Amino acid sequence: MTPASFDALIVGGGFYGCTLALHLSRQGKKVALVEKETQVLRHASYANQARVHQGYHYPRALLTARRSHVNYRRFINEYADCVDEKYTAYYAIARTGSKVTAQQFRTFCSRIEAPLAAPSPAVRRLFDPVLVEEVWGVTEALFNAQRLAARLTQALEAAGVVLLLDSLAQRVFSKEDRLHVELESLSQTRSVSAAQVYLCAYAQMNHFLHRSGLVPMALKQEVTEMALVEMPEVLKFIGVTLMCGPFFSFLPFPPTPGLHTLSHVRYTPHTAWQEGPGQPPRAFPERWPATHVVPMLKDAARFIPAIKEARYQRSLWQIKTLLPASETDDSRPILYWRHYGLPGLTCILGGKIDNVYDMVHEVDLA
Amino acid sequence: MPKSDTFVSVIAAFANDEAVVDAFLADITRLLDDNYTHYEVILVDDASTDTTVFKISTALTKFPHLRLIRLSRPFGRDIALTSGLESAIGDYVVTLIPRTDPVALIPKLIEECRQGKEMLFGVRATGDAGSLLRRWAGEFFYFLTETVFRLPLLRHATYFQVYSRQALNAVVRIKEKGRYLRLMSSIVGYTNRTFVYQPVSAAAETERGWSDSFSLAVGLLTAHSANPLRAVSVLGLFASFLNLLYALYIVAIYVLKPHVAEGWTTLSLQTAGLFFWVLLILTVLSEYIGRILGELKDRPLYFTLEEKNSSVLIPESDRRNIVTTSPE
Numbered sequence: 246m247t248p249a250s251f252d253a254l255i256v257g258g259g260f261y262g263c264t265l266a267l268h269l270s271r272q273g274k275k276v277a278l279v280e281k282e283t284q285v286l287r288h289a290s291y292a293n294q295a296r297v298h299q300g301y302h303y304p305r306a307l308l309t310a311r312r313s314h315v316n317y318r319r320f321i322n323e324y325a326d327c328v329d330e331k332y333t334a335y336y337a338i339a340r341t342g343s344k345v346t347a348q349q350f351r352t353f354c355s356r357i358e359a360p361l362a363a364p365s366p367a368v369r370r371l372f373d374p375v376l377v378e379e380v381w382g383v384t385e386a387l388f389n390a391q392r393l394a395a396r397l398t399q400a401l402e403a404a405g406v407v408l409l410l411d412s413l414a415q416r417v418f419s420k421e422d423r424l425h426v427e428l429e430s431l432s433q434t435r436s437v438s439a440a441q442v443y444l445c446a447y448a449q450m451n452h453f454l455h456r457s458g459l460v461p462m463a464l465k466q467e468v469t470e471m472a473l474v475e476m477p478e479v480l481k482f483i484g485v486t487l488m489c490g491p492f493f494s495f496l497p498f499p500p501t502p503g504l505h506t507l508s509h510v511r512y513t514p515h516t517a518w519q520e521g522p523g524q525p526p527r528a529f530p531e532r533w534p535a536t537h538v539v540p541m542l543k544d545a546a547r548f549i550p551a552i553k554e555a556r557y558q559r560s561l562w563q564i565k566t567l568l569p570a571s572e573t574d575d576s577r578p579i580l581y582w583r584h585y586g587l588p589g590l591t592c593i594l595g596g597k598i599d600n601v602y603d604m605v606h607e608v609d610l611a
Numbered sequence: 612m613p614k615s616d617t618f619v620s621v622i623a624a625f626a627n628d629e630a631v632v633d634a635f636l637a638d639i640t641r642l643l644d645d646n647y648t649h650y651e652v653i654l655v656d657d658a659s660t661d662t663t664v665f666k667i668s669t670a671l672t673k674f675p676h677l678r679l680i681r682l683s684r685p686f687g688r689d690i691a692l693t694s695g696l697e698s699a700i701g702d703y704v705v706t707l708i709p710r711t712d713p714v715a716l717i718p719k720l721i722e723e724c725r726q727g728k729e730m731l732f733g734v735r736a737t738g739d740a741g742s743l744l745r746r747w748a749g750e751f752f753y754f755l756t757e758t759v760f761r762l763p764l765l766r767h768a769t770y771f772q773v774y775s776r777q778a779l780n781a782v783v784r785i786k787e788k789g790r791y792l793r794l795m796s797s798i799v800g801y802t803n804r805t806f807v808y809q810p811v812s813a814a815a816e817t818e819r820g821w822s823d824s825f826s827l828a829v830g831l832l833t834a835h836s837a838n839p840l841r842a843v844s845v846l847g848l849f850a851s852f853l854n855l856l857y858a859l860y861i862v863a864i865y866v867l868k869p870h871v872a873e874g875w876t877t878l879s880l881q882t883a884g885l886f887f888w889v890l891l892i893l894t895v896l897s898e899y900i901g902r903i904l905g906e907l908k909d910r911p912l913y914f915t916l917e918e919k920n921s922s923v924l925i926p927e928s929d930r931r932n933i934v935t936t937s938p939e
Binding site: 511543 | 784
């Protein structure tokens with residue numbers, strides 16, 4: 246029987262929750278981590294393009310770009326066995342409809358000191374010369390979420406963090422200066438207490454707050470689809486990101502060798518809704534909508550004709566949670582809110598995995 | 612009838628068309644949904660000032676596969692439709708003006724395109740409206756385009772057109788700033804055919820005033836034909852040759868005649884004649900220089916204010932609080 250009292254309880258076993266649990270237990274605290282799935286890193290930390298951002302992605306948000314560039318090295322060094330650099334990433338600028346020009350992108354990259362390399366003629370020929378202004382090769386690692394999950398589980402166990410898997414955190418309430426969290430699993434419902442509760446439940450955050458009788462946060466929830474496709478031979482070992490507007494990107498997906506994730510700014514989001522004060526969180530769809538893979542491939546093939554040969558396998562669906570502020574400027578700041586509604590309850594919402602170091606830094610300041 | 616696997620894009624240009632938005636969207640969505648598995652409807656708003664955008668935005672939450680492109684200021688139908696053409700992804704692409712063009716024809720037209728025609732051009736069944744003078748001016752213009760400028764301009768051509776992917780790729784490659792879709796489409800070649808149809812309403816076609824018509828005509832001619840420039844060169848050459856003869860004549864008079872006092876009339880005549888040619892030449896040159904300037908500026912053809920897509924909420928009854936599909 247696991248103890249029912251901790252220094253810190255973390256709700257949500259994604260990359261942020263796991264990292265925070267490890268960090269706090271290294272400080273000598275007694276830590277527990279609650280996750281509703283049977284393993285950690287099953288949702289947003291898994292179903293994404295696995296990109297460890299170097300900063301190239303954010304030509305319109307310099308701060309996000311610079312932080313990414315700084316955190317990139319740190320992530321690559323710390324998780325060397327979980328990253329894959331054995332593919333070539335290409336960034337391309339579309340001639341019409343792009344919010345940045347090739348010249349602006351070049352200036353931006355030199356400002357954040359991220360190198361750009363000229364592609365080989367064979368690679369350049371993959372791109373339609375009329376629709377694509379310029380292409381560069383870059384180094385940008387991909388993380389393998391499965392290996393990352395295995396490694397984190399091992400580290401959590403070694404650090405003595407109590408893993409409460411297959412348990413849904415129902416609600417939190419305050420009693421006698423401590424926070425109590427009700428856990429629900431198949432067999433039973435029980436309650437554990439902690440001095441600090443960190444809510445890292447991403448898309449489920451508002452549901453948890455709502456069930457606890459607290460005001461939901463102002464967030465945008467988006468139903469998103471990424472297609473898993475088998476690319477033709479010429480595209481097998483490359484990833485392409487077409488910037489910077491309603492375009493697409495495809496990258497090898499490390500957990501399923503041979504398949505690429507294909508995501509499209511226009512077709513990946515299916516539907517969205519707002520949550521916040523006065524707007525209670527909506528239940529997630531029971532069935533995912535019909536796939537958008539056909540328009541994704543049709544549009545991508547205009548820019549890279551070889552994509553016509555791509556074969557669709559299946560889709561990865563996810564609820565993506567966005568802060569209202571990051572919608573227009575493309576930045577992905579971390580939300581960090583101490584004493585949210587209850588003393589000792591901290592809400593954390595991260596946009597991308599490599600910013601985890603900024604989050605840990607913030608927790609230390611508290 | 613089984614649905615076709617062909618991906619169809621329909622591009623509709625709106626400019627203060629609040630009256631037709633709802634009916635058009637309902638019609639086009641039903642029609643495409645009945646006939647095609649995959650389709651998109653691109654709605655380009657040419658900076659409407661009425662409730663057109665509001666109505667379309669509302670429809671985005673009701674109908675799937677819609678896309679709204681809002682232009683930052685009025686650019687005209689050609690540019691509006693071009694902005695849609697540049698981002699259309701379909702195998703076959705239809706352009707139309709919702710106010711006048713009957714959507715019910717679309718499946719038949721696309722079927723014909725599939726049978727091997729690369730492009731189809733719509734032609735109004737009704738003749739020109741307006742005053743007699745106006746119609747004569749129109750006739751004169753078409754006469755000029757056929758004989759002097761030799762442009763393949765179709766009489767009564769409309770924006771109701773169907774492109775195959777191949778033809779569209781060719782049209783998108785033409786990067787000229789002066790865009791006249793009705794002309795450009797036939798310049799790129801490919802097998803094509805015209806179809807005659809009865810517009811739903813004749814109102815939209817007669818809105819253009821005299822000055823608009825004139826600038827459209829001049830713009831269209833200078834954009835697509837170097838013939839006026841050539842004609843001016845020939846005229847200039849001819850005038851200078853006449854001038855040369857005249858100079859010889861003056862010299863001959865001076866040498867042969869003892870008293871030359873009455874030269875004032877001749878001199879004025881010559882000056883007047885020369886100025887006539889020179890001004891004519893300048894007029895035509897300025898047209899072309901203006902055009903060259905436009906091309907040199909290299910500014911984008913259009914600016915978009917925003918792009919919005921359909922975001923149809925899944926009905927509440929389909930929802931519960933758990934995501935069942937987990938990865939793998």
